[in-house]
Amino acid sequence: MSKMETVAEDLGDPPRDFVGLRSLLMERHQTLPKRLAQVARFAVAHPDEMAFGTAASIAEQASVQPSTLVRFAQTIGYQGFSDLQEIFRARLRDRWPDYEERLESLSHQDRDREGLPGLLDGFAQAGVTSLMRLRDSIDAAQLDKAAALLAAADTIYLLGQRRAFPITAYMAYALGKLGVKSILIDNVGTLGQEQSAFAGKKDALISISFTPYAPATIELTKATAARGVPLVAITDSPFSPLTELADAWFEVVEADFAAFRSLSACFCLAMALSVSIAEKRRGG
Amino acid sequence: MSKMETVAEDLGDPPRDFVGLRSLLMERHQTLPKRLAQVARFAVAHPDEMAFGTAASIAEQASVQPSTLVRFAQTIGYQGFSDLQEIFRARLRDRWPDYEERLESLSHQDRDREGLPGLLDGFAQAGVTSLMRLRDSIDAAQLDKAAALLAAADTIYLLGQRRAFPITAYMAYALGKLGVKSILIDNVGTLGQEQSAFAGKKDALISISFTPYAPATIELTKATAARGVPLVAITDSPFSPLTELADAWFEVVEADFAAFRSLSACFCLAMALSVSIAEKRRGG
DNA sequence: CCAAAAGGAGAATAAAAATTCTAGAAAAAA
DNA sequence: TTTTTTCTAGAATTTTTATTCTCCTTTTGG
Structure with a gap:
């Protein structure tokens, strides 16, 4: 009897389409037990895997037992894992036709669309362009030199x-x-001077500034x-101060785009530099 | 001996990508025996069936025996049907082919250059991927709704x-x-509560948080x-709090890449959202 | 803090699938 | 036409895969 009830309360409406399933999971995932919630999250995050993988391979990636997948599927109302998987496969099937179109709109610049979605595309495009250019313009030696200099520093001060x-x-x-020990000179309360006061020859400073160069950055960097504090600068022109x-x-x-400059490339460089420093520190 | 030869002449180069396989099939389909040619035609005409179906279901649709599929796969040089099917699945897995190619050229260069510049390329790659995905996943209505909500606000509070x-x-x-009037809740001196205290129903809050969700963000957002302050959230999962x-x-x-997540897509969205708000404010 | 219930891991089982094998049919060569 | 070779269908086998079951752990309610 109790078994019957357990099953009955869970049954009801197993959605037959992906969006329905997705929203169902989002609803119920809080009320689901730990492992099942884990599966729910994985399913939403990796729908492609769910479509193609075997129960075993998916289970491994989601860090659960294969049997958990079956329990999961049945708990939401499906007959079994295979039944559930069919939803994910259907999604890929149905999605396929308009795929070509999407590609086209992606490579062609979207002149046809206008207004707000154009904004997103525009900024994305600007970001991609920046990243591509960055790859072409920064060379190994440069990055290596900067990273070495910074890796040798005791404390790295950051100013921007x-x-x-x-x-x-x-x-x-x-x-x-x-x-890696670092201090962010955020200049809160215009305390930049004090924040950078203890930077010495054994430390290093990373200064970042773009046109029009913020006076605070320039002055603090000069000081x-x-x-004698070693300086690595990231800027937008050879004529930068x-x-x-x-x-x-x-x-x-x-x-x-739209009068706003992307920051993608600079972020990318910052990340690469950070990891380089850490690698060098570890004796890389 | 004759068996050996039969096998030998067929082996050689089983293409590992869909386009290669496709052209191989188009070449060889005339020289193949009747049933195998039939399978070749079916495979080219219904690649998604080939990806999803079982040997039995595909065989039925192609009007051949399941064993013929295995023979077919082996004749072209694959180990068996499953091996062949993997090609078709891979095709659906990695959508965005032209983009994948670009990435491939990107990762090829990784191999030539070494060490540190590989980092730069890696992060650039991650950034580009993120931006592409963003364009694919965010739709006009969503952005429009959020922008409208925020444009109607008196002051926009920012929390991350x-x-x-x-x-x-x-x-x-x-x-x-x-x-656009905005207040950054930077939580300096753990004054987040005070910084957000005056946000009311006529204002709005933008909250940004990624796994593992910073407790400060969650608590301040909840409070x-x-x-009754309208909330726009940017996060990395539907299950985010x-x-x-x-x-x-x-x-x-x-x-x-290298255990660090790109921020490109999020920045891109942030910029698009900001400009959208401003446009709406100006009666756009 | 104890008892009862629910959840989860992993082995055991059942189902389904791919692959191999064999006998016979079709095609090609003699 | 006969003989030989290649090809095919379908059954048999083996492998893979999903599912069920049992025992143990964790959580929940009193």
Whole structure:
């Protein structure tokens, strides 16, 4: 009897299409037991795997037992795993036809679409362009030199204001996760001077600034570099006030759209630099 | 002996990609025996059936015996039917073929250059992937709805911690330049509660958080949303604690490299959203 | 803190699938 | 036409895969 009830309460409406299934999972995933919720998350995050994999391969990737997949499928109301999998396969089947179209709209610049979606496409395009250019413009030796210089530093100070601030903020996060000591000079309360006061010759400074160069960045960089602190600069022109102060510098030219410059390339460089430093530290 | 020869002449080069297989089939289909040619035609005409079906179901649709499929696969040089089917599945797995090619050329260069520049390429690759996916996954209506909601707000509060912080910091910059009143809840001195205290029903909150969701973000968002402040969330999963609180939310799935997730897509969305808001404000 | 219920892991089982084998049919060569 | 070779269908086999079951663990309710 109790078994019957258990089954009965779970049955009812096994959605036959992917979107329905997806929203059902989103609804119920909080009320599901641990492992089943785990499967639900995996299913939503990796629908392709769900479509192609075998119960065993999917189970492994989702870190559960194959039997859990079956229980999962039955709990939501399907007959078994295979029945559930059919939904995911159907999704790929149905999606296929318009696939060619999508590709076309992707490669051709979308002149036909207008207004808001155009914005997203535009910024995406600018980002991709920036990243491609970055790959072509930065060479090994440059990155290597900068990374070596920074890896030798005791503490890495990070300075960037206005548009460049998000990048230094991110580097502070990344370097922290990588176990590299760094200090973010965020200039809160205009305390930049104090924040950078202890940077010495054994430390290093990463300064990031784009046109129009924020005065705070320039002044703090000058003051710090004058004390003999090694400087790595990321900027957008060889004529930037930072280049003459820098021991190593990168020119990053970003594409723009709607009067806003992408930051993709600069972020990319920041990440690569961070990881390079960590690798060198580990004796790489 | 004759068996050996038969096998030998057929072996050689089983193509590992769909296009190669396709052209091979078109070449050889005239010289193949009747039933095998029949299978070849079917395979080219119904590649998705080949990907999904079982040997039995495909055999039925192609009007041959299941064993013929195995013979067919072996005749072209594959180990068996399953081996052949993998080609068809791979084709559906990696959509965006032209994009994959580009990436391939990208990763080829990885091999020539070594070490550090590989990092740069890797991050660039992850960024491009993320941006492509974003374009594919976000639709006009979604962006429009969120932008409308935010455009109607008096003040826009921005909340994001840890990895998401750079994005909110950038949005604060962008919205400022666009003449949209916004407040960045940076939680300096753990003053987040105070910073968000004055957000009311006529304002709006943009919350950004990725796994593992920073507790500060979640708590502040909950508290703020509970006061009836409209919420737009940007997160990485439908199961994020933010989605249930949000009036509109975006799922942004970023590619990663070297254990660091790209932020490109999220930045791109942030920029598009910012400009959309400004456009709507101007009566767009 | 204990008891009862629900959930989960892993082995055991059942089902389904691919593959191989064999006998016979069709085609090609003599 | 006969003989030989190649090809094919369908049954038999083996492998893979899904599912069920049992025992143990965790959680929940009193």
